[in-house]
Amino acid sequence: MKIVGVDVYSYVVGYAHGTYIMSGDRKAAVEDGTVVRIRTDEGLVGWGEITTLGKVYLPVFPEGIRTALRDLGAALIGKDPANIALVNRTMNETLMGQEFAKSAVDIACWDIFGKSLELPISALIGGVINERFPIYEAVPLGSPESMGDFIRERRAAGINRFQLKVGNNPFDDIARTRASVEAGNNETVIVADSNGGWSLASAKIAFQGLAGLPVYVEQPCRSTIDCILAARGSAVPLVLDESITSQDEVFRAKYEANAVSVNLKFGKLGGLTNVVKARDLLQDLNLSVSVEDMWGGDIITAATSHIAATTRPESLLMTPFFNDWTDGHLANYQPRSQDGFGSAPTAPGLGIDVDVARLGEPLFTIE
Secondary structure (H helix, E strand, O other): OOOOOOOOEEEEEEOOOOOOOHHHHEEEEEEEEEEEEEOOOOOOOOEEEEEOOOOOOOOHHHHHHHHHHHHHHHHHHOOOOHHHHHHHOOOOOOOHOHHHHEEEEEEEHHHHHHHHOOOEHHHHOOOOOOEEEEEOOOEEEOOOOHHHHHEEEEEEEOEEEEEOOOOOHHHHHHHHHHHHHHOOOOOOOEEOOOOEEHHHHHHHHHHHOOOOOOOOOEEOOOOOHHHHHHHOOOOOOEEEEEOOHHHHHHHHHHHHHOOEEEEEEEHHOOOHHHHHHHHHHHHOOEEEEEEEEEOHHHHHHHHHHHHHOOOOHHEEOOOOHHHEEEOOOOOOOOOOOOOEEEEEOOOEEEEOOHHHHOOOOOEEEEE
16 A cells, blocks of 8 residues: 555634633634645545644644645655554654654554554554543633633533643632632542743742642643752642653653653654553553643544543543534544543544545645
8 A cells, every 4th residue: 555645734723612721821712723634545545633722832833834744745655654663764764853744644644554454543552441531621711710610611511620721820820720629529630731831930839829739730831840840849749741752751750750640742742653652651650641632623532532542541631522622523523522521433543534525625735
């Protein structure tokens, strides 16, 4: 089997709850998503997605991703998409870094690999051991009252895991977190996520003020070293995310930062292949794991679901169904959560049928 064409599309991905607000007044109402379709000489097609969260969340932006995809796509023409190792080797020999662009290609090749064997991706990466897993939703940064109300509303729909957006004034963030805890019950999981927004001093104040609350703190500062210093001496569990971009950083998260969990993103690591490797390493190190990406719709939700379904239930801290957050429904809103839980599709590959008519004409095609 050979790759004969790569089509790159743009599509608008809107936030279902109005405006998504993070630390530093970073906001998102709609995002410019990038979808990759890989075509083969045997008629099989694979789909991948990479959707950024603005241009100042991580060092990536849509135009840069699409420029990288031109080079990656050209290098992959004639290669076997089911040979995942060769695909990744070829991409790495073509461009250093550019993991966000590589992620969409890697996911699309896994989709083809599964379809070629008539097996879901979950069967190819270890098998389903988590048939029905709890999902989380992010709580946009707002007043303590608005964040508490958001949690009460979503708990009524079955969601009971939440990632609070904090990272501004630490005293306000402490009040936001307390109100959020009060809106839950003793089974509610709450992660206060600064997205690297606190200074070291502010993070220290936040850790002190959150002491005794049943919460986690995620990525308090931008760098791993500042997160280590901020959490030093605190009993509040630490989760790392944006600064963890390699296996070396995973070991540092455990042995230097004393983190209890790491948030893995497809784009940050370069796709499903490396997320599986990092997930397995985290489980072996007795750390918990969260699996997601920056943003997206049905395609990235399907990819996330296959990782979550093959993760040990006791190791899975957080995972979202982004297509509940957004209107990125290119595959008829599949997979779909139910009462706060998700499952992986059982059809071959990603297990979803993308409606290409919803995408319109590609931005460009490589053949």
